C-alpha cells in the first residue's frame with residue numbers, strides 16, 4: 046500500500062484517484078476548487094462518468110479514498126504525488142502549463158521527505174526536464190524522483206479503462222522510481238497488462254503521438270466518407286473492409302461531424318507547436334487539424350442544404366451536446382460549433398442531451414432545452430443528431446416524423462437505417478453513406 050496524493054480532481058484525477066484506491070492504495074484527491082471537494086466529501090460526484098459513483102463510494106467507505114483542500118498537508122503526508130491538473134490550449138496553440146507550474150511550486154514548498162513526483166497530465170515533451178530542474182533548484186536529488194505516467198483513459202469508459210488498461214506507460218530515470226511505480230500498478234500484473242518503462246521524453250511523446258494518430262484516423266475516415274458520397278460508396282462498408290486488416294484495425298474508423306473533446310483538439314495543436322519550435326514540420330498533424338475544421342463546416346453546409354439554405358427563424362432540434370456519448374463533457378464538442386453558427390444565422394435552437402444540458406447551459410443560456418428527445422423535436426423544422434447516445438439509436442422514426450414539423454433529418458453519426466428513412470420519405474442526409 047502506498048500513500049498517494051492526486052493533485053487535480055477532474056475527469057482524470059478523480060477516476061485515477063478512485064482507481065488507485067481500488068488497487069489498494071491510500072489516496073487523497075486534492076483540488077483548489079473547494080466547492081468540488083466539499084461536494085465529493087458529501088458523496089456527490091461532480092462529473093458524469095459511468096461506474097464512477099460506485100467506485101468512489103466503495104473506496105471512500107473502505108477508508109482508502111479521501112478528498113481534501115488542504116493541499117500542503119496532503120503533499121507532506123504522501124509518498125507519491127500524481128499531478129492531474131488541466132493543461133488547456135493557450136493562445137498560440139501550446140499547452141498552458143500554468144496549473145502544472147502552480148502544483149509543482151506547492152510540491153517544492155512541501156517536499157519534507159523523499160517523494161515520487163509523477164505527472165499524469167498531458168504535458169509537452171521537455172516538461173519533465175523542466176520540472177526536475179525547477180525542483181533541483183531547491184532540493185537535492187535524493188529527495189525526489191520524477192516520473193511521467195501519461196493517462197490513456199477515455200471519457201465515457203474511463204473507469205474500465207483505468208482498471209483494465211491496454212498498457213501503462215512509465216517514464217523515469219532511476220531504477221528506484223521504476224520499482225515504486227511497478228508497485229503502484231502491481232494489481233495489473235494479474236491481468237498481464239504491460240507496464241512499459243521508457244525515458245521521460247519518450248513517455249511524454251508516446252501520449253502526444255498516440256492522440257495525434259487517433260485524431261489522424263478520424264480525419265482520414267471523414268475525408269474518405271466525403272469522397273464516398275460522391276462515388277456512391279458506403280463509408281461503413283469501406284471501414285469494415287479496411288478494419289479487418291490487422292495493420293489498420295477497425296477502431297477509430299467511424300465518420301462523423303469531426304472530433305472534439307478536451308484532448309484531441311488541444312493535444313494535436315500542442316504537438317504541432319512542439320514540431321514548429323524544433324524545426325520539424327508535422328504535415329500529417331496539420332492536415333488532421335485542417336480536415337477536422339473542414340468537416341465541421343461541411344456538416345453545417347449539409348444542414349443548410351437540408352433546409353433549402355433558409356434557417357432564419359426556423360427551429361432546429363439538436364440531439365446530443367456532449368462531444369461523445371456517455372459523458373457530460375462538452376469541451377470543443379462539434380455541437381458547440383454547429384449551435385454557435387446556427388444562432389448567428391438567426392435559427393431557433395431546441396436542444397436535448399441525456400446528461401450534458403447543464404454544462405451546455407452555462408455557455409448557451411438562451412436556447413431552448415428539453416427533458417427528452419420527443420419534446421425537443423416537436424414542431425421543429427429539422428432534427429440534427431450530433432452524438433450517438435444509445436437512446437437516440439432507439440428512436441422510433443415513425444414517431445420522429447410525426448413530431449417534426451418538416452421531416453428533415455441530418456444523421457451526423459450515421460445511427461439510423463437508410464432503408465427506413467427512405468421508406469418513410471424523410472428529407473435526410475448523413476456522413477459518407479450512399480443513399481441513391
Ligand SMILES: NC(=O)c1ccc[n+]([C@@H]2O[C@H](COP(=O)([O-])OP(=O)(O)OC[C@H]3O[C@@H](n4cnc5c(N)ncnc54)[C@H](O)[C@@H]3O)[C@@H](O)[C@H]2O)c1
Nearest residue numbers: 053054055056057076077130131132144147148166167196
Ligand atoms: N479528460 C480526459 O479524457 C483525459 C484523458 C487523458 C489525459 N488527460 C489529461 O489529463 C489532464 C487533466 O484533464 P481533465 O480532463 O481531468 O481536466 P479537468 O479540467 O477536468 O480537471 C483539472 C482539475 O485540476 C484542478 N486544478 C487546477 N490547478 C490546480 C492546482 N494548482 N492544484 C490543485 N488542483 C488544481 C482544477 O480545479 C480541476 O478540478 C490534462 O492534461 C488532460 O490533457 C485528459
